[in-house]
Amino acid sequence: MVIKRVYFFIFLFDVIFFLSKCFSQIPGEGDKISDTLNYQPIDTLKKPPSSSFRRYGFTDQTVQNQIKDSSINFTNYQYGGDLLLLHPGFFIREFGGLGHITDILLNGNNVSRMQFSNDGIPLNDPWNGRYNLYLYPAENIERIEIVDGTRAFLYGNNSTGGVVNFVSKNKRSIKPYSRIRYSESGYGFSIIDGMLSQNLSRNFNITAGVQHIVFGERYANENYDGWNGRLKLRYDIGNRYSIFISEIHNKTNLGLPGGVNIEATPDSVRFDNLQAAVKNTDAYEKVTRNDFQTGLEIHPFDDSTSISAVTLYLTSSLREYRDEENRPLPNGIFIQQNQRSQWSGIKINNYFNLGSQNFTIGAEYQAQRILITPSTREERAIILSIFGKTEIPIYNKIILSPYAKYNSYSGEKPISYGGDIYFKPNEQFKLYGGYSRSYRFPNILERKGLDTIVSSIITDGTPERHHLMEAGITWTNSNWFNLNIKTFYRTIWNPIGLSSKLNNGNGYIYYYERFPRCIIKGINAGLSVKLSVILIESNFQYIYKENGGLVDKTIPNWTVYGGIYYIDRLFRDHLELKAGVKVTSFDAYKGYEFQEQLIDYLPENNYYNIKSNSIFDLVILARIGDAYFHVILDNLLNTNVVMNNFYPIHSRRLRFGVSWEFLD
Template structure:
C-alpha cells in the first residue's frame, strides 16, 4: 500500500509540475508573439531574434549577426553542488585529480600503492560500484559492472569537477547510485590556435604525457584534439600500467540558437595484477613480520606474476543544443559506447589452469533534456532511453548474453523566492524491460540563504538503488534486483573574506525488499562473488572544514567521521571498512614574484586516518571482498586490522608568465611504511616533477 501511494504521489507531482511549466511557457510565448514575428528557418538564420540588435565591445558596436555566442548546457541539479575549480586542478595536485577529489570531499581512497591496480574510491561510503561518474550529462560507468577505471580518463580536458548533493545523486545515475561526480568539459571558442603540453615524471619509471589542441577552423566550426600516454612499470614484478587515451571533438555553431557537438573518446589500457606480496616466502625468516620485507625489492615475492587485463573503450556522442529564448534550452544527445575487458591469468603457464575471460558491453542511447526558467520558477525535464548488450562469462563453462532496454526520466522543479529561499522537488521513473522492473523515486531539499555570509541546505530522498548486471548474477540465488534507499543530508556554511566554515552530514539507510540470510562477509568463491545484503544497513557521517587566510598564507583544517551498522537476521554487526576518523591539514604560501612573472604556491599537507578492517582485491571481478583464496586456502582478510597512520606531503607550483606551470612535490615525506590493503605496500617517499606549457599561436 505504501509503494502504491508513493507511485501515485510521484505521478501526480510530475503532472502538476509539467502542467505548471507548460502553462507558464505558453504565456511567455503569447507575449513574444504579440511583439515578434518569425518562422523556424528565420530563427536559424538570424543570430539573435529575441535580443537587442547590437552589443557593445571595447567602445565599438558590433552587429550581433556577426557575433557567435556559444550555447552552454545547464543543469538545475548542480545548483547546490560542491565544485573543484580549474585552479585546484592545475595548481594543487599534479599527482592525480582522484587524490584531489579525495582531499576535498568526505571520502576515502583505498590506494593499493601500485600503478596498475584499481582505486576503491568511497564517497559518503558509496564505493566504486555505488558512485556514478559523468562527463557533462554523459554517464561513463560500464553497465556490466557499474564502474570505470578512473585512471583511464583524460583529466586535462575538464574545466571543473562537481560533487552532486547526496539527495540529488540518484537522478543522474543509470542505477540510481547514492553518489555522483560530474566532470565538466573544458570549452573554448577562439580563432587563435591553442595548444597545451603536459609532462609528469615520478619514481619507478612513471611517465605521463598529455597534449591538446583547439582552434576555430572557420567562424562557425571549432575543432579539438587531445591525446594521453601514461606508462608506469611499478616497483614489483607484474605491476605495470600502460594507457593510451584520446579525444576528437567538433562543434558547429549554426546560429546563436542552434549548436551541434560531435565527440569521440577512446581509451585502451593494460593493467597487470600481482595480488600483493606473498607471505609464504622462503626469504622471510621464521617469526619475522611481513612488514620487514614489504619494501625490499630483493626479498619481496609477489603472489601472481602473470595476471593482467586489457580494457578498451569507444565512446561517441552527438549533441544538439537549441536555445529558443532566454528562458528555454533544449538538449538532445545520441550516444554509443562499446567496452571490452579481456582478463587473462596463467596465460603462459602450461602446468596451471589458464583463465581467459572477455567481458563485453555495448549500449546505444538517446537523451532529451528541457530547461525552462520563467519568473521565479525553474524546471528541468529529462528523458533517457538505452539499449544494452551484455556478454559476460559466468564461469569456465557458462556464458551469459543479455539484451536490456531501459527507460528513465526525471522532473526537477525549483522555486526561487527572493534569492533567499529555494525549495526543490524532484521525482524519477526507471523502467527496465519487464513491467515488474519499474521503480519510482523522489526527493526534496531546501536551500536557505540567511545572508550573504550564511547558507544552509537540508535534503531528503527515497529511491531504489538497482544492482548492476554482475551483482544480479552474484545474487542469483536470492533474486535480489534493487535495494530501497533513503538519504538525509545537510550542509551549513559561513564565509567572510578571510574565513570559511563548512559543516556537512549525511545519513543513508538501505533495506532489501525481501531479506534472505547470508554470511555477513563477502566471499570470492569459484570465480564468483557471494556478497552479503543485510536486512538493514545504516551509514552515516560528517565533515567539518575551516579555511583561514592571512596575509599571503592560506590554511585548511578538516575532520571527517564515517560509520556504519548492519543488521543480519536481528543480529547487529558494527564493522567499518574505511577509517572512522580522518583529519587533514594544509598550509600554503602564495605570492607574485619577479615583477609578477611568477605566481608561486608552496606548502605542505598532513593526512591522518584511524584503523579499519581490511579487505582483499579480486582482479578478475574488480571487487574488494572480505574472504578470498590466498595460497590455495580461503582466507578471511577482514580479520586483519589496518593500523592508524599518517602521511606528510610537500608541494610547490608556479605559473610562469601565464604560459607555463611547473609542479614539484615530495610525497610521504617521512617515508612511512604501511599498507591499506594486505599486502600491497603503500608508496614510499617519492619525488614528482611536472610541467604544463600553453601556446597561443
C-alpha cells in the same frame, strides 16, 4: 627510455605548434579568447551565467559543488581521483601503483552506488557498476561537478550515493589554444599529454588530445601502459543551436600482481620491492574502450539561461583478463576471459524559467549488453528514467525545491522523490536541509555472479531503497575564509553485498545476497583559511556504518585531507607560488582481499587489519606566465603505508613536471 620520452615530448610540442599556426584565424573586432581559468563561485539564489555550448553539464546550478580548472592547475594530482579529494566526503583506497582501478567512497557509499559521467553521459560499466578514473584524462577536465546529497539520484542510473560529472574542456576561441603536460618520477613513471583547440571557421571548433601514462615495475608484475586519444567537434548554427560529436578512446595494459603475499613474505621485507613476493606474477588485463557522443543543444528562447539538450551515446568496453603461463615464475593457473560491455542510449535535458521559478526536466533510455566469455550467455537490460525538479524562491532568501524520478528496470518501476530547502540571509551564510527516498537496482554482476569465483542468490530486480536526511551550513568570505559542514543519516533497505560460507571444509563459497538493513551516518567538513601569505586547507569526515545490525569496519571512521602552504605572488607578480606540506590521514579499518578478476573485495575471511596512518607530501607549485610547474616529494617521511590488502603505498619519491598553455 628517458631520451625517447624527451624526443616524444619535443615532437608533440612541434606538432601542436605547427597545427596552431596553420589553422589560426585573424580575430575580428570584439572577438576574444575564451578564458576558463577564472574561478566563479555559484550563487544559489541567482540565475546561472549566460550559457555556451554544454556549459552546465547537468543544467542544474543550485547545489552543485564545482572544482574549477583554476583549482586543478594548483593541485598536486596524477589522475582524476586526486582531484576529487578537493571535495569533502571522499575517501580513496589507493593501490600504490598507477592504472589500477581504485575503490572510491563518497560519504560511505562505494562506486556501485555512484555514477561518473562525462558531460552528463554515464561512464560506469553496467556489468559491475565501476569505472576506472585512469581512463578519463585529467587534462580534459574544465571543471568537476559533484552532487552528493538528496538530489544525487536525479542525475544518473543507480546514483543514490552521488554523482561526479567531468565537464570536458570546451574553448570558443578564434585564436588557437594548446596545452602540454609532462610529469615523471621513479620506477619509470611518466605522463605526457597534449591538447589542441582551434576554431577552423567562426562556427566550427575542433578540440583534440592524446595522453600516454606509463609506470614500470616497482614490485613484480606491477606495471602499466595506457594510451588515451580524444576528439570533439562542435558546429554552431547561429546563436541558438550547437551540434557536437565527441569520442574518447582508451587502450591500456596493466599487470595484476594481487599485492604482496604476506604469507610468503616476512614482516621485515613486505615494503621492500626487491625481496617481497607478490601473489601473482602472471595475471594482467588489457582494456579497450570507446566512448562516443553526438547531439544537439538548443537555446529555444531569448532567455539565454534556457537550454534543451539531446545526446545520443554509445560506449563499448572490452576487458581481457589473462593469467597465462608465459612469465618467468608461472603459478600453474591458466585463465583467458573476455569481459565485454556495451551500453547505448539517448538522454534529454531541459532547463527553463517561468517567472522567478525554474524547472529542470529530463529523460534517459539506456540499453545494456554484457557478454562474458568463454561463456556464450549474453545478458541484456533496459533502463528508462524520467525526472523533474523545480526551484521556488520565497522572499528572495529561501529556495524550496521538490523533485522526483520515475525508473523502469527488469520489471521494477519505483518512483524516487525528495525535497530540500535553502536559507540564505546574506551573501556569506547559507543553511540547508533535505530528504530523499531513492532506489538502486542490482547490476548484472550482482544478479548473475562470475564463473566459479562468485555466485548470486538474487533472482529478481528488486532494488535497494535509500532514505537520506541531510543538513548543513556554508559560511564564505571569498577573500580569506570558507567553511562548510554537513551531517547526514542514510538508511538502506535490502542492501546488496558479498557473503561467504564454508565449502565443506574446502575453502569458502562467495555469493551476492540482500541484507536486511544498512545505516550510514556521519559528518563532513571543509575549511579553507588564508591569513596573509599562509593558506590552511582541510577536509574532514567522520563515518559510522552498520550492516545487518553489526558495526561495519571495512572503511575508516575518520579521514583527513589537508595542508598548510605559503602562497604569494613574487617578482612583480611574475611568479605565483604555492609551497607547503600536504597530509593524508585515516583511521584503522579491515582491508579485505581484492579479487582482480572479479574487481571486488572478498568478505570477512581474508582480511588484514590496516592501521591508522598518515602520509605527508612536500608540495611546490608555481606559475610563471602560462606555465605551471610542480615539484613534489611524495611520502616525505618515507612511511610504510597500506590502504588495500596488501598493496604498499609508494615510498619517498621525487615527482616533477610542467603544464604549459599556449593561448596564441
